[in-house]
Amino acid sequence: MAVLEVEHVKKVYKTKMGIDSVTALKDVHFSVEKGEFVAIMGESGSGKTTLLNILASLDVPTAGKVLVNGKDFSALKDNERAIMRRNNLGFIFQDFNLLDNFTIEDNIKLPLVLAGEDHRTMDDKVAPLVKELGIADLIHKYPYEVSGGQKQRTAVARALITKPQILLADEPTGALDSKAATNLMHQLRDIHKSGQTILMVTHSNVAASYADRVMFIRDGEVFHQIYRGNLKRSEMLDKICDAVTVLMRGGEDSE
Amino acid sequence: MNNNLLSKLAFTGLKNNKKAVLPYVLVSAITVMVFHILQSLIDSKFLVNNGKTAFYGADYIVLFMGIGSIAVGIFSVIFILYGNQFVMKGRKKEIGLYGVLGLSKKDVSFVLFIENLIMSASAIVGGILAGTFLNKLMVLLLYRIIRQPMVKGMDFSLRATILTAVFFSIIYAVCFIYNVLTVRLGNPITILKSENIGEKEPKVKYPLLIIGVLAIACGYFLAVIADNTMVALNSLFIAIIFVTLGTYALFIAGTIFVLKMLKKNKNYYYKTKHFISISNLMFRMKHNAAGLASICILSTAVILLLVCSTSLMMLGEQNIDSMFPKDVMVRGVVNENCSLSDADNAVDEVLKTVGITAQDRSSVSFYMDVCDVEDDGLSVHPNDSFDFTKLRSIYIVTAEQYELYTGKQASLAPGEIYRYSSADDVKDGDKIKIFGNEYSVKKSIDESGLEEFFDSSMRLFGKEVMVVADNNEKSAMLADCNSEELGEDLFYIGFNAKDDISDEQLQTVRDTLSGKLGTVMCRYKEEERSSFYSLYGGTFFVGIFLAALFLIATVMIIFYKQMSEGMEDKKRFEILSNAGLSDKEARGVIKSQVMLMFFLPVCTAIIHIIFASNILRLFMAAILIVDTFTFNMAVAIVSLVFLGVYALVYRITSKQYYNIVYGEKKNNESIKENRESFVGNNSYNQCGAGNRA
Numbered sequence A: 001m002a003v004l005e006v007e008h009v010k011k012v013y014k015t016k017m018g019i020d021s022v023t024a025l026k027d028v029h030f031s032v033e034k035g036e037f038v039a040i041m042g043e044s045g046s047g048k049t050t051l052l053n054i055l056a057s058l059d060v061p062t063a064g065k066v067l068v069n070g071k072d073f074s075a076l077k078d079n080e081r082a083i084m085r086r087n088n089l090g091f092i093f094q095d096f097n098l099l100d101n102f103t104i105e106d107n108i109k110l111p112l113v114l115a116g117e118d119h120r121t122m123d124d125k126v127a128p129l130v131k132e133l134g135i136a137d138l139i140h141k142y143p144y145e146v147s148g149g150q151k152q153r154t155a156v157a158r159a160l161i162t163k164p165q166i167l168l169a170d171e172p173t174g175a176l177d178s179k180a181a182t183n184l185m186h187q188l189r190d191i192h193k194s195g196q197t198i199l200m201v202t203h204s205n206v207a208a209s210y211a212d213r214v215m216f217i218r219d220g221e222v223f224h225q226i227y228r229g230n231l232k233r234s235e236m237l238d239k240i241c242d243a244v245t246v247l248m249r250g251g252e253d254s255e
Numbered sequence B: 001m002n003n004n005l006l007s008k009l010a011f012t013g014l015k016n017n018k019k020a021v022l023p024y025v026l027v028s029a030i031t032v033m034v035f036h037i038l039q040s041l042i043d044s045k046f047l048v049n050n051g052k053t054a055f056y057g058a059d060y061i062v063l064f065m066g067i068g069s070i071a072v073g074i075f076s077v078i079f080i081l082y083g084n085q086f087v088m089k090g091r092k093k094e095i096g097l098y099g100v101l102g103l104s105k106k107d108v109s110f111v112l113f114i115e116n117l118i119m120s121a122s123a124i125v126g127g128i129l130a131g132t133f134l135n136k137l138m139v140l141l142l143y144r145i146i147r148q149p150m151v152k153g154m155d156f157s158l159r160a161t162i163l164t165a166v167f168f169s170i171i172y173a174v175c176f177i178y179n180v181l182t183v184r185l186g187n188p189i190t191i192l193k194s195e196n197i198g199e200k201e202p203k204v205k206y207p208l209l210i211i212g213v214l215a216i217a218c219g220y221f222l223a224v225i226a227d228n229t230m231v232a233l234n235s236l237f238i239a240i241i242f243v244t245l246g247t248y249a250l251f252i253a254g255t256i257f258v259l260k261m262l263k264k265n266k267n268y269y270y271k272t273k274h275f276i277s278i279s280n281l282m283f284r285m286k287h288n289a290a291g292l293a294s295i296c297i298l299s300t301a302v303i304l305l306l307v308c309s310t311s312l313m314m315l316g317e318q319n320i321d322s323m324f325p326k327d328v329m330v331r332g333v334v335n336e337n338c339s340l341s342d343a344d345n346a347v348d349e350v351l352k353t354v355g356i357t358a359q360d361r362s363s364v365s366f367y368m369d370v371c372d373v374e375d376d377g378l379s380v381h382p383n384d385s386f387d388f389t390k391l392r393s394i395y396i397v398t399a400e401q402y403e404l405y406t407g408k409q410a411s412l413a414p415g416e417i418y419r420y421s422s423a424d425d426v427k428d429g430d431k432i433k434i435f436g437n438e439y440s441v442k443k444s445i446d447e448s449g450l451e452e453f454f455d456s457s458m459r460l461f462g463k464e465v466m467v468v469a470d471n472n473e474k475s476a477m478l479a480d481c482n483s484e485e486l487g488e489d490l491f492y493i494g495f496n497a498k499d500d501i502s503d504e505q506l507q508t509v510r511d512t513l514s515g516k517l518g519t520v521m522c523r524y525k526e527e528e529r530s531s532f533y534s535l536y537g538g539t540f541f542v543g544i545f546l547a548a549l550f551l552i553a554t555v556m557i558i559f560y561k562q563m564s565e566g567m568e569d570k571k572r573f574e575i576l577s578n579a580g581l582s583d584k585e586a587r588g589v590i591k592s593q594v595m596l597m598f599f600l601p602v603c604t605a606i607i608h609i610i611f612a613s614n615i616l617r618l619f620m621a622a623i624l625i626v627d628t629f630t631f632n633m634a635v636a637i638v639s640l641v642f643l644g645v646y647a648l649v650y651r652i653t654s655k656q657y658y659n660i661v662y663g664e665k666k667n668n669e670s671i672k673e674n675r676e677s678f679v680g681n682n683s684y685n686q687c688g689a690g691n692r693a
Helices: A048-055 A079-088 A102-112 A121-132 A148-160 A176-194 A235-252 B003-016 B019-041 B057-098 B106-146 B158-185 B190-193 B206-225 B229-264 B274-313 B316-323 B341-355 B401-406 B471-478 B505-516 B527-576 B583-620 B628-662 B664-693
Strands: A002-014 A021-032 A038-039 A063-068 A088-093 A166-170 A197-204 A212-220 A221-227 B327-335 B360-375 B375-381 B391-398 B416-421 B433-434 B438-443 B462-468 B488-497 B518-524
Touching: A002 A048, A002 A197, A021 A197, A021 A221, A021 B433, A021 B664, A038 A048, A038 B057, A038 B341, A048 A166, A048 A197, A079 A088, A079 B583, A088 A148, A102 A121, A102 B274, A102 B401, A121 A148, A148 A166, A148 A176, A176 A197, A212 A235, A212 B505, A221 A235, B019 B057, B019 B106, B019 B158, B057 B106, B057 B158, B057 B527, B106 B158, B106 B527, B158 B341, B190 B438, B206 B229, B206 B583, B206 B664, B229 B274, B229 B583, B274 B316, B274 B527, B274 B583, B274 B628, B327 B341, B327 B505, B341 B360, B341 B488, B341 B505, B360 B401, B391 B401, B391 B471, B401 B462, B438 B471, B438 B518, B462 B583, B488 B583, B518 B527, B527 B583, B527 B628, B583 B628
Parallel strands: A038 A197, A038 A212, A088 A166, A166 A197, B375 B433, B391 B462, B416 B438
Antiparallel strands: A002 A021, A002 A063, A212 A221, B327 B488, B327 B518, B360 B375, B360 B391, B360 B488, B416 B462, B433 B438
C-alpha cells in the first residue's frame, strides 16, 4: 500500500500584485510504498525544496493533492496540520535544526512533549534510540558541545522518536564531512532496513546511492527514475552518475 | 564616491530599519520637547516678568523647572545613548556588508553621518516645535494645578530654544562619534558575522541569591518597622539601597534558581507550554535579568514619584486647614513689655484701623518647649543633642487660660495635671515625671480645641499638652530646667476674617503689630494656600513630567527588548513549527513567556511600593500632614494607572513581537523588504566596481 501519494501537484508562486508568476512545480506525480527508501535529486531551483515543503505540509499546493496513508491533509486547518505533521512525519534538515537551549536529550524528547506524552514513558523511548545511534553518552550535552555528525544523529533520533509514517530528510549530509556523511547514510540504511519509510532530498550522488529508488526532478517535473533492483551500491552509484550527467547535458541543450 | 548615492543609501538604510528608528526618533523628540518646555517655562513672562514674580511663589516654580530640566537633561543623555546603541546594533550587519562590498570606512562614516543628521534633526526640530506649541498648554495646566487665574497670550523663549538645540546636538554628536568608532574599530567580516555561538546553560549564583534575599528582607524590614517620621527619615535611603541591590541580585540569581527548580520537576517541565518556556526563559534571563531589574527600579521610581506628587495635591486642602484652623494667626512672645492683654489690645486696634472684621476670635497664652520622652516621663532635651528620635514638643498652659480658651471647666490641685499626648495612650490617674517632678494625671484630654496651639513647624514630632493649676505650678514644673533652654511663654491670637484681606491691609497689620509687640508672626491662610500650591504644585508639575519621561524610557527599553528577542526567537519557533508545534500552541507559549518577561518587573515594582508605603508615608509626614487613607488611595490609584498604561504597552509591543516571531502573513512583506535591500546592495556593488575601474 502506498504510504505517500503525490497526485499532480502544481505550485505557482505569485509575486506581489500578481503580475509575474513563477512555476516551481509543474506537475509532480508519484507515490511512495511503505518501507521504501526514495531519494529525490535535482539541481538548485528544480523545485526540490518546494516539493519537500509541500510533502511536509509546511506549504500548500496550488493544484493537486498529497495523501498520507490515503488522507489528504492539505485540506486541514493550520493547527490540525501541525498535529498531523507531528504524528505522521519526522524531519531531518541540512542544518540540523536543533534548539540550542535544549540538551540533546530534551531536543529528542521535543516531539513527545508536543504530543503531550507522560514524561516517564519518554525515557523508555529515548534510551534504545540513542543507543542505536551511538549518542547515548552525549544526551546531557548541549548541541554546541557536539560534532556535526552527532548533531545530525540527534536530529535523526528526534525525527524517529514518534515512529513516524515517513521520515523526510532534506540534504541530511549537506553540512557533514565525508566520514560523518558515510556514517549517517549507513545509519539511515539500517533504519530503513528495520522497516522505516524514508524520503530524502539530496544533491549528493553518494547519498542517493543508498536509496531503493532515485527520482530526478527538473523544471518542476519528475524527469527520470532509477530503481535499485538487485544492484550493489557501487553499481547504483554509477547509474546515478550517468543519469546526472544526462540530466546536466539536457540542461545545457535546453539553453 | 558619489555623495548623492551615499545619501540615498542612508535614506534606504533608515527606511529599512524604520521599526527601530521610528521609536528612537519619537522618544528623542519627546525628550527634547519636555526639556524645551521646562526651559521655556523658566523664562515665561507668566511666571517672572522683568524680575517681578507673577504670583506669590512663582520663583519656587522657576527653581523647580530648573532642577527638573537638569534631571531631564541627564536622563535624555542616557536614553538617547541607549536608543542609539540599539539602532546601531540592528544596522551592524548592513554596515559590515557595505564594507565587504568595497565601501571605505570614510564612506560608511559619511552614510552614518547623513543618517544621524536626519534622525537628530527630526528629533530636535520636531521636539522644539512641539514644545513651542504645547508651551501655552503647559502654562495653563500649571496655572490650574497651582490655582491661579488663567492668562492670555503666548510666549516664546529664544534662550530656551537655543539651549535645547545646542544641548541635544552635543548628545547626538557623541552618538555619531560612538557609531563611527564602532565602524572604524571593527573589521567587515566580524561585523557581518553575527551568528549565535552556543552557550552554556546559566548556573545559579548562590552567593548572589543569598545576598539578594537578605537585601530585600532587610529593605522590607526597615520599611515595615519604621513607626515614626524620624526613623523613616533615617532609614528610607538605606532601605532604598537595600531593595535596589536585592532587586538586581534576585532578578539575576533568583529567576534562574526558580527556573532550575521548575526544570527539575519533570512532571511540570515535560509539558508543551512549560518545556519551551522554561528553556527559553532560562537563557533569556541570563541576558536580560539586569535589564528587567532596571525596568523594575525605573517603574518603582515612576510610581514613587507619582504617589508623592499625587498625595501632595490630594492632601493639599486638608493640610492647609489643619495648619491654619483660623484665617489669621498671630503668634508672639510674652515678656515683661508685652502681656497677652497688650497683644489683644494691639490686635483689636489695628483691625479697627485697617477695617478688618474679625470673627471666631480666640486668644491664649502658654509655655512652649521641647523635651525628650523617657520611660517614666519627659525630660529636658539637651541643647547639644542631635538625637531627635525621642523629641516631642510640649505646651504648658494654666487652668485659667485653658478655661478661657476652650470653654471647658478645669479644677486642678497642685501636683495634678490634665494631659494630652499625640503619641502615648494617656489614662486617668497615670503618674508621670515631667522635668524631674512627679505629677498625677487627673484627666486625659483630647485634641479638640487645642489644635490652634500647635506650631506647624514642629509637626514632625509628638505633641504634649499639660494643663497645670496656675502660674506657680507652671514655674514649679519648670524650676529644674536650665536657663539656657529653648522654652518661652507665647501668646496666640487667631480669628477668621469676614472679608478677604488685601495685601496692603495685611502689610499694615504686620507693620503695626511688630512695632508694638516686637517680633510677631502673622500668617494669613490665603497667602499660605497660594504659597503651598506654588511650592507643591510646582513639584507636582515637574514630578509628572519626570514620571512621564521615565515611563516613556521604560516603554522604549521594553519595545527594543521585545524586538531584539523577537529576532532571536524567530529561528527557534521555526524549528518548533517544523517539529509540529501548532500555531495555536506557539501563540500560547509566546504569550505566557512574554507576559512573564513583561509583568515580572512591574509586579515586583508594585510589591516594592506596597512594602514601601508605610515608610514613604512617614517620610512625607516630614513636610506635610499625611492621612493614611488618602495616602493609600494615592498608592492604589497610581499603581493601577501605571499597570494600565503598562498593559497597553504590552499589548502593542507583544503584537510586534508576535509579528516578528511568527508572522506568517507578514512573511511576504519581509521577503519584499529583503528584496529591496538586496536590490539596493546590488546597485551599490556596481557603483563600487565602477569606482574601482
